[in-house]
Structures are given as structure tokens and as C-alpha cells.
Amino acid sequence: MTSIAATAPAGIRFGRFRLAEFGALLFFTLMMGLPVVFLLLSSFNVAPPSKEAVFGFGNWSRAFSDPGTLSALWMSFLLSVTYLIPGMILSVIMAWLIARTDMPGRNLIEFLCWFAYFVPDFPLVLAWILLLDPSFGFLNSAAAALPFVQAPLFNPYSFWGIVWVHLATGGVWFKVMLLTPIFRRVGATLEEAARVAGANNLTVLWRISLPVILPAVLAVAALSFIRGLESFNTELLLGTPVGIYVYATRIYDYTRYEPSAYGEATALGSVFLVVLAILAFFYQRRLKGKKFTVVTGQGYSTLRVKLGRWRYAALGGCLAYFAVMMALPLSFLLLGSVMRRYGFFNLRSPFSLVHWQNLLADPLFFLALKNSLVIAAITALASVALYSTIGYLLAGRKIRSAPLLEMLTWLPWVVPGILMSLGLLWMFLATPLRSLLYGSVWGIALALTIKESPVCTQAFKAAFLQLGAELEEAARVSGASWSYTYRRILAPLVAPVAATVGLISFGSALTSISTPVLLYSARSRPLAILLMEYSFTGEVERAAALGLLITAIVSVIMLVGRKFVLPLTGSMEKG
Amino acid sequence: MKNKGKSKKAKGKRKDTMELFLATVVFLLLPLTAASAQQKDWEKDWNQTLAAAKKEGSVVVVGSPDPVMRGDIIPKFQARYGVPVEFLAGRSSEIVARIRTERAAGIYSVDVFLSGPDTTATVLYPEKMLDPLKPLLVWPEVVEASKWKKGKPRLVDPEEKFILRPFSSVSSLLFINTDFVKPEEIRAAKDLLNPKWKGKISTEDPTTTGAGANLAARFHHQLGADFVRKLYIEQRPVSTRERRQFTDWLARGTQPICLNCREDDVRPLEKEGFKLLEVFGLTDLGPGINGSPWLMSVANRAPHPNAAKVFVNWMASREGIELYSRGYGSATLRTDVDESFLNPGNIPRAGVKYFDDTEWSWVVTGRQENREKVWKLLKEGKRP
Numbered sequence: 015m016t017s018i019a020a021t022a023p024a025g026i027r028f029g030r031f032r033l034a035e036f037g038a039l040l041f042f043t044l045m046m047g048l049p050v051v052f053l054l055l056s057s058f059n060v061a062p063p064s065k066e067a068v069f070g071f072g073n074w075s076r077a078f079s080d081p082g083t084l085s086a087l088w089m090s091f092l093l094s095v096t097y098l099i100p101g102m103i104l105s106v107i108m109a110w111l112i113a114r115t116d117m118p119g120r121n122l123i124e125f126l127c128w129f130a131y132f133v134p135d136f137p138l139v140l141a142w143i144l145l146l147d148p149s150f151g152f153l154n155s156a157a158a159a160l161p162f163v164q165a166p167l168f169n170p171y172s173f174w175g176i177v178w179v180h181l182a183t184g185g186v187w188f189k190v191m192l193l194t195p196i197f198r199r200v201g202a203t204l205e206e207a208a209r210v211a212g213a214n215n216l217t218v219l220w221r222i223s224l225p226v227i228l229p230a231v232l233a234v235a236a237l238s239f240i241r242g243l244e245s246f247n248t249e250l251l252l253g254t255p256v257g258i259y260v261y262a263t264r265i266y267d268y269t270r271y272e273p274s275a276y277g278e279a280t281a282l283g284s285v286f287l288v289v290l291a292i293l294a295f296f297y298q299r300r301l302k303g304k305k306f307t308v309v310t311g312q313g314y315s316t317l318r319v320k321l322g323r324w325r326y327a328a329l330g331g332c333l334a335y336f337a338v339m340m341a342l343p344l345s346f347l348l349l350g351s352v353m354r355r356y357g358f359f360n361l362r363s364p365f366s367l368v369h370w371q372n373l374l375a376d377p378l379f380f381l382a383l384k385n386s387l388v389i390a391a392i393t394a395l396a397s398v399a400l401y402s403t404i405g406y407l408l409a410g411r412k413i414r415s416a417p418l419l420e421m422l423t424w425l426p427w428v429v430p431g432i433l434m435s436l437g438l439l440w441m442f443l444a445t446p447l448r449s450l451l452y453g454s455v456w457g458i459a460l461a462l463t464i465k466e467s468p469v470c471t472q473a474f475k476a477a478f479l480q481l482g483a484e485l486e487e488a489a490r491v492s493g494a495s496w497s498y499t500y501r502r503i504l505a506p507l508v509a510p511v512a513a514t515v516g517l518i519s520f521g522s523a524l525t526s527i528s529t530p531v532l533l534y535s536a537r538s539r540p541l542a543i544l545l546m547e548y549s550f551t552g553e554v555e556r557a558a559a560l561g562l563l564i565t566a567i568v569s570v571i572m573l574v575g576r577k578f579v580l581p582l583t584g585s586m587e588k589g
Numbered sequence: 590m591k592n593k594g595k596s597k598k599a600k601g602k603r604k605d606t607m608e609l610f611l612a613t614v615v616f617l618l619l620p621l622t623a624a625s626a627q628q629k630d631w632e633k634d635w636n637q638t639l640a641a642a643k644k645e646g647s648v649v650v651v652g653s654p655d656p657v658m659r660g661d662i663i664p665k666f667q668a669r670y671g672v673p674v675e676f677l678a679g680r681s682s683e684i685v686a687r688i689r690t691e692r693a694a695g696i697y698s699v700d701v702f703l704s705g706p707d708t709t710a711t712v713l714y715p716e717k718m719l720d721p722l723k724p725l726l727v728w729p730e731v732v733e734a735s736k737w738k739k740g741k742p743r744l745v746d747p748e749e750k751f752i753l754r755p756f757s758s759v760s761s762l763l764f765i766n767t768d769f770v771k772p773e774e775i776r777a778a779k780d781l782l783n784p785k786w787k788g789k790i791s792t793e794d795p796t797t798t799g800a801g802a803n804l805a806a807r808f809h810h811q812l813g814a815d816f817v818r819k820l821y822i823e824q825r826p827v828s829t830r831e832r833r834q835f836t837d838w839l840a841r842g843t844q845p846i847c848l849n850c851r852e853d854d855v856r857p858l859e860k861e862g863f864k865l866l867e868v869f870g871l872t873d874l875g876p877g878i879n880g881s882p883w884l885m886s887v888a889n890r891a892p893h894p895n896a897a898k899v900f901v902n903w904m905a906s907r908e909g910i911e912l913y914s915r916g917y918g919s920a921t922l923r924t925d926v927d928e929s930f931l932n933p934g935n936i937p938r939a940g941v942k943y944f945d946d947t948e949w950s951w952v953v954t955g956r957q958e959n960r961e962k963v964w965k966l967l968k969e970g971k972r973p
Contacts, residue, residue, distance in 0.1 A: 063661055063716060068887070081968065082968070103591045125710060140833075142956075143834075147843075149841065150841055150843065171609065181944075184677070202657065250829075250831065251829070251831055254828055254829050254830055255828060255829055255834075267796075267797040267798075269682055269683075270680055270682045270683075270797070270798060270799075270819045271682060271797075271798050274682035274685060276686060284959050354834050354861075355857070355858070355861070357837065358840070358861075361862075362861070362862070363862050376659060376660070377659065377660070377663060377664050378659055378663075432683065434688065436675055436686055436687075439687060439690050440690050442693065443690060443693075443694035443696060448696075452696070453698075529684055531679055531681075532683060532686065532687045532690075534677075535677065535698075536647075536674075536675030536676055536677060538651070543678070545967065546654065547654035547655075547656075547659070547678050547680075548654075550653070550654040550680075550849075551654050551655070551656055552680075552833040553656065554833050554856050555932070
């Protein structure tokens with residue numbers, strides 16, 4: 015494995031990297047390790063709340079002796095794997111088409127993926143219900159008009175209904191967002207060599223492009239699998255009516271018991287740690303001794319694969335997928351925000367702007383909007399700064415604690431959101447910085463920065479793994495300092511990934527609910543909490559309006575980023 | 590001389606009469622003067638509290654997500670007293686976890702709780718997070734016996750000083766869509782077991798805490814385990830955690846019998862012309878009342894004690910209570926709140942025996958015990 019760190023002079027490397035390694039370890043141990051240790055310890059406390067701690071295995075045995083636990087775990091596994099496989103295949107193809115081919119409109123398709131990712135899930139799932147419900151679903155009603163259709167064709171309240179909705183809501187967009195910048199870094203040299211040797215486009219994708227981005231593909235698959243196991247919102251809406259319960263639902267149930275049962279929830283959550291350890295083992299084993307450098311000092315070329323007559327078919331396929339999976343429910347979501355009651359077209363005058371008016375008239379709205387923008391901006395900047403460093407250190411593989419550091423960066427996703435939030439709350443209150451962090455936009459931004467650690471770290475790590483060591487060597491031979499090299503050589507090369515990470519962090523900070531829910535105060539209330547309040551009280555239309563507004567904000571930021579930031583780094587693609 | 594003596598006597602008599610008259614006047618005016626002095630004292634005390642509240646800068650209120658709080662209470666209270674309301678909303682379990690962790694770190698950030706009976710009775714009160722509320726209630730219109738249907742503000746904790754219950758409304762037992770179910774088809778609870786309604790009943794998921802499990806616990810308590818088994822297993826009710834979902838099912842008629850729909854969710858649909866009927870009681874299951882939307886208490890070591898005092902008095906006053914009564918359609922325990930806008934069925938009637946779902950011992954023990962039994966039953970029955 016070629017390493018970036020390995021090329022630095024020993025003395026400098028040791029001081030700088032050891033310091034960075036120590037800093038990173040300290041930060042992650044404090045911010046991620048300690049909350050998890052606190053949660054695990056608390057899970058063994060069997061004393062009633064506010065009484066002196068008594069330690070035992072009561073919470074664990076209660077959580078795991080429930081006969082539903084194992085079947086829920088199995089259901090989560092099945093669902094997660096079922097939509098992971100087609101999701102990965104589609105994402106790899108779509109990212110390759112966007113980044114490596116001459117498909118027309120590829121920038122548009124990339125933009126649509128980004129847009130789709132930030133459309134809020136909750137009203138979107140409701141839109142799918144309106145489309146697919148066996149009794150009143152729009153598509154079933156339309157199909158019933160056909161002479162050969164005797165029974166409803168679609169049913170969202172089923173295993174396959176859940177798989178379908180997952181593929182539509184987050185199953186593909188998120189992966190395309192992460193894979194596209196990685197594919198962009200795959201130089202054309204290897205592909206051209208393969209083509210000269212007689213390989214066709216599919217063989218090039220399968221035998222050349224895909225293997226060199228294997229770390230990214232595996233990381234994205236692992237991230238998606240873990241996210242799949244943790245998912246429960248869609249399952250709550252579509253699974254509960256037909257008795258499909260998933261593992262994350264059981265954890266969620268424990269967290270909302272009165273009195274709450276966070277001990278049992280943590281015990282169940284620990285299964286994710288085991289899954290993570292297994293995934294990490296196979297990930298390391300698969301990558302061991304392999305080299306993934308694609309950007310070297312010699313003849314880097316970004317020539318695109320020519321699809322010939324297939325280029326329009328490819329575009330048509332992407333547009334068709336977007337139209338069915340996103341535009342169709344999105345049109346219902348848009349309608350929902352301007353309907354007096356979402357999905358009830360048979361009312362006397364079904365359309366109204368009252369929910370938008372109520373949203374803008376909400377006394378809490380503008381303060382929440384301001385808070386959200388501040389929080390999202392801090393989170394985006396902090397994520398890029400922090401995780402580019404961590405990704406660089408991990409890609410170098412010369413730091414001693416790489417496995418530990420990598421494990422720590424995964425923790426925020428293996429601990430269920432509300433538990434992580436509780437752990438962070440405890441951590442914030444235990445530090446001397448609590449007056450700065452607790453209840454402030456800074457504390458929420460820090461928590462959100464931590465929460466997105468796995469995706470940000472893996473994105474940067476995969477990007478740095480693609481950069482050849484000679485880039486740094488050449489710079490150093492020319493007399494450039496390390497920081498100059500980083501700023502002028504490495505940073506521009508990973509800029510597309512940095513932009514992706516920044517935007518994902520920005521968007522997630524706007525939409526995340528479980529992370530800030532225990533950390534906000536009335537003065538730092540973000541929009542996502544307002545969205546939660548609307549959903550909780552059944553104000554679906556206003557929630558849809560707010561969700562669309564959040565999506566619009568992210569889209570504007572994204573367009574501005576593409577227009578002004580990426581060209582500065584020389585990474586803008588000409589569509 | 591005699592005349593002189595007579596006149597002297599008459600003068601003395603007049604003097605006596607005058608003295609008696611004056612004494613009577615003084616005697617009669619004395620309480621009024623005292624009351625006036627008391628009034629002055631109260632006003633002085635209140636003005637001092639108000640000034641201190643303004644100095645404290647805000648009052649921190651914790652509760653469930655609440656459109657009435659967002660839209661009415663926060664702007665009205667601030668406009669009236671110049672004290673901003675900082676409202677922290679969340680699920681009770683999240684709020685409680687947060688407050689416990691805060692307190693363990695020595696932070697006391699909350700002034701007032703507007704919480705449900707479970708959280709109040711099983712967490713806030715037993716974990717000693719509260720200060721007595723009774724001495725803080727000082728407004729004449731809040732403490733005056735004539736202003737309350739029970740002759741005094743109803744403090745529901747065992748010590749009768751920590752937790753105020755200002756609402757007592759007849760709760761709906763179920764809703765039916767009369768386009769699909771005739772009212773005479775559901776006269777008794779046992780009518781719900783008619784095979785005709787198999788798969789046609791919706792409920793909030795009874796397998797976890799919440800309104801679904803609470804109603805199942807009440808059925809278990811009043812109608813027995815066999816009824817619960819038949820209703821929740823054999824009748825295959827469709828369950829969800831999303832309240833909007835079962836309200837929509839009710840309106841569309843996919844599940845025309847709804848066990849846990851909420852009055853404030855259904856009301857807009859009734860206005861749209863949907864034929865939805867709220868059923869309060871059945872022949873074999875009497876009507877119930879509850880204290881929804883909240884019980885009020887004051888946190889101990891509150892950071893803004895004066896602002897909290899102003900807030901709880903205003904909240905327990907006619908104005909505060911009426912805002913919630915209108916927002917949630919709940920009947921109140923005050924005598925001076927206009928209830929003409931309420932569904933008459935929600936107002937408890939004299940002489941009717943109601944099952945009180947917010948009654949302390951039911952919340953603390955009865956409901957929990959019955960809920961556990963229901964869960965065991967549902968697990969044994971392998972509810973699909």
C-alpha cells in the first residue's frame with residue numbers, strides 16, 4: 015500500500031503526525047469513546063432512577079430475553095441486505111455514469127441525487143402511502159381501471175413495500191453522492207489501457223474502475239448496511255400496521271418507555287458494536303496489501319469513457335429512475351404542502367396556502383431558521399477541517415493507532431441517535447466548557463459534527479487513498495513545506511470530496527432531530543426540532559412545507575457551491 | 590331644671606346612639622378596610638414578584654410539542670408581562686433523560702413542567718424534582734373557591750400541594766365513521782368483537798407505552814383479559830404509532846372504527862363534512878374523564894422562581910386555561926371558562942360516574958400493572 019505519510023522526512027513526520035494522531039485520538043476518545051463508555055456503564059445500573067447505583071445484568075437479560083428481539087434483529091438484517099444489494103449496484107452505475115462517462119446531463123443527474131437525498135423522509139413516506147395504499151392509493155386506483163387487474167397491484171404495508179420505499183428515499187442518492195467524487199479521481203489512463211487491450215465499457219467498469227475504488231465501495235456498503243440496521247421511521251409507518259417490527263424499533267421503544275429504559279436500549283444497541291467489529295474485520299482483510307492509487311504525478315488524465323449511442327439511453331435510464339422514485343412522490347409532497355389536508359382531494363376546496371402562511375407566521379420560525387443556518391455552517395466547516403485531517407492520517411496508515419482511531423470514528427453511527435445524544439449531553443455537562451456548549455448553537459454543531467463522523471471520515475480516507483505518494487515527494491523536492499504541499503497539491507485534489515462532505519454535513523445538520531433534541535435550548539432551537547414538533551402534533555402539511563423549505567435551502571447552497579467553490583479548485587465538471 | 594335635666598338625658602342618649610352607630614359603622618367597615626389593606630399587600634407583593642420576574646429575564650417551560658404553546662401562550666404571556674417564555678419541547682422520556690442528566694451535573698434549568706400524568710406521577714413527583722405549587726398560587730381568581738368546580742384548585746398529588754390539574758374532560762372511547770358503521774352497531778364494547786369488524790378497527794400500537802397501551806390497560810381492568818385477547822388478537826386491529834395515520838384511515842373508512850383517534854385531530858375532518866362520531870361510553874363500559882392536555886408543576890431550584898410564579902398564576906387563570914381549552918377542546922375545572930365552544934359530550938355531567946384516567950393511584954399502579962398484563966397477553970397470543 016502506498017502511503018502518503020511514508021514519504022515525509024522521518025523527523026518532521028514523527029513530530030507532526032504524532033501530534034495530529036494524539037490530538038485526533040484525544041478528541042475522539044473524549045467525544046465518542048467516553049459517551050459510549052458512560053452509556054455502557056449506565057446500562058448495567060439496575061437501580062431505580064435517582065437512587066444510588068446498583069450494578070447487575072438485569073437490563074441486559076430483560077432486553078435480550080424478549081422473544082421479539084431476535085426476530086426483529088433478523089428482520090432488520092433481511093431488510094437491510096435486501097435493499098443494500100440493488101441500491102449498491104444502481105449507485106455504482108449511476109456514479110460511474112456521472113463521473114466517468116460522456117453521458118449528457120450528468121451534472122443535472124448529480125444535482126437531482128443531491129436534491130433527492132435532502133427531501134425529508136417522513137412526508138415522502140406518506141406520499142408513497144398515497145400512491146400505493148391498497149384501498150385508496152393513486153397507482154392502485156389507476157391500475158384498477160385496466161380490464162385485467164382484479165386486485166390491488168401494490169401494497170406499501172409489506173416487506174417489499176418497505177424495501178421499495180427505502181430504495182426511493184435514501185437507498186441510492188446517498189451512495190451516489192459519496193461515490194461520484196471518488197470515481198472522478200479515477201484517471202483515464204488505466205481505462206484507456208484496458209480499452210486498447212480490447213475491453214468494452216462494461217468490462218472497463220467491472221475490471222478497472224470498480225476495483226480501484228474498492229475501499230470507497232466497501233465503506234459505502236458498510237455505512238449503508240449500518241444505516242439500514244438503524245432505520246426505523248419507514249418501518250414504523252409501513253411495518254407496524256402489518257406486524258413487521260425491526261430491531262431499531264425495539265430500541266426506540268425502550269427509549270420512550272415511561273419511566274424510560276435507556277439501560278435496555280443501550281444493551282440492544284451494543285449489537286451494532288458487534289456488527290461494526292465484524293464489518294471492520296472483513297474490510298481490513300479485503301483491503302490488506304492492496305494499492306488503490308489512481309492520482310499520481312505522471313500523466314493524470316480525466317478523459318471520459320465514450321458511451322456512443324448508449325449515452326442517451328443512459329440519461330433516459332437515470333431520468334426514468336429519478337422520475338419514478340423521486341419526482342412521483344415529490345409531486346405529492348409538494349401538493350401536500352398546499353393542501354388543506356394532505357392527500358384528501360375530495361374536500362370541497364382542497365388547496366390552500368394556509369400551511370405556508372402558518373409556517374412563516376410561527377413566532378419560532380425565523381429564530382429557528384437563523385439558528386439552523388449558523389449550526390449548519392459551523393458543522394460543515396468543522397467537518398471538512400476535522401475529517402480531512404483524520405482521513406489523511408488513516409489513509410497514510412503510518413500512525414500506530416489507525417484501527418482504534420477508525421473504530422472510534424464509526425461509533426456515532428453504531429450508537430442509536432438518541433442514546434448518542436444522551437452520552438454527549440453527559441459529556442458536555444462534565445466538561446469545564448459546559449457553559450459554552452450546553453444549550454448553545456456551538457454545542458449542537460459539535461454534536462452534529464461528531465454524528466456525521468463515519469461518512470465524512472470514510473469519504474476523505476477513500477479520497478486520500480487515491481493520491482500517489484510522488485505528488486508530495488515532488489513538491490518536497492521542489493522545496494515546498496508540508497503545509498504548502500497540503501494547501502496547494504492535496505487539498506485541491508480532494509476538493510470535490512471536501513465539497514461533498516461539507517454539503518452532506520450542512521444538509522444533515524439542517525435535518526437531524528435525534529442529535530439536537532437533548533442539547534438545544536429555546537434560544538438555539540433549530541428548524542429540525544420545529545419539524546419534529548409539527549410531526550409530533552400531526553401537523554403533517556406544515557411539516558411538509560418546512561421539509562421542502564429545508565430542501566430548498568440545501569439546494570441553493572449546493573448550486574452556489576457548484577457555481578463558485580468548485581471552479582476555484584478546478585474541479586467543476588463541464589456537463 | 591327638670592327640662593334641663595331631660596335635655597341632658599336626651600343629649601346623653603343621642604350621644605350613646607351616635608357612638609353605637611359609629612361603632613357599628615367601624616365594625617362593618619373594618620373587614621373591608623382589612624381586605625383593602627390585604628389587597629394592597631397582595632398587589633404590592635405581586636408587583637414585586639413581577640418586577641423580579643422581569644429582572645430574571647425569562648421563564649423556562651418544559652412539555653410536549655404543543656401548537657397552543659407555540660402559537661398562543663408564548664406571544665400572549667410575553668406581551669402581557671414582558672417576560673419571554675422559553676419552551677423546551679420533546680417526548681417525555683427525552684425530556685426526563687435530559688433533566689436527570691442536568692441535575693446530576695448540578696444544573697437546574699427548568700422552571701415549570703406542563704407534563705402528562707405518567708411523567709408527573711412516576712418521575713417528577715417520586716424523584717423529588719418539584720417544589721410546592723400551592724403557596725405560589727396567589728391570584729385571587731386562581732385561589733378563590735367559587736372559581737373552581739371542586740370548590741378549590743385541584744391539587745392531585747398525595748400531599749395536595751405540588752401538582753395542579755386544571756382540566757377534566759370526558760374522553761372519547763372510540764370514533765366511528767358513520768358512512769361505514771351505523772351507530773347502533775356499536776352499542777356495547779362486546780359489539781367490537783363482531784367478526785364483521787375484523788381488520789376494520791385501528792389502534793395506536795398497544796405493544797409499547799402510549800395511548801394504545803393505556804386504553805388496552807383500561808379494557809383489561811374493566812372488561813377482563815378475555816375481552817382484550819379477543820379484541821387485540823382475534824379481531825386483528827391495524828395498529829400504528831403515527832396518530833395522523835389512523836385519523837386518515839378513519840376518515841377514508843379503511844378502518845372505520847378508531848380506538849385512539851384524538852378529538853383535536855378529528856374535529857377538522859368533521860368540519861370538512863366527514864361523518865365521524867365520537868363515542869364516549871358504551872352500555873358495558875362507562876365513560877371516562879382525563880386531565881389532558883397536561884398537569885402543571887414547578888421545578889425545585891428553579892432558575893427563575895419569580896417568573897415561574899407569574900407564569901403559573903397566569904396559566905391557572907381563566908385566560909390561560911381558556912386558551913388551552915379552545916386549542917384542545919378540553920373541558921376545564923374552572924367555573925368561569927366559556928365552554929360553549931366545546932362538544933357538549935366532553936363536559937362531565939353531574940351524577941354520572943366516570944372512570945378517571947388521570948386518577949393518581951390508577952396512573953401510578955393500576956395502569957402499569959394492567960399494561961404489563963396486556964403486553965404479556967399479546968406476546969403469548971403472538972399478535973401478528
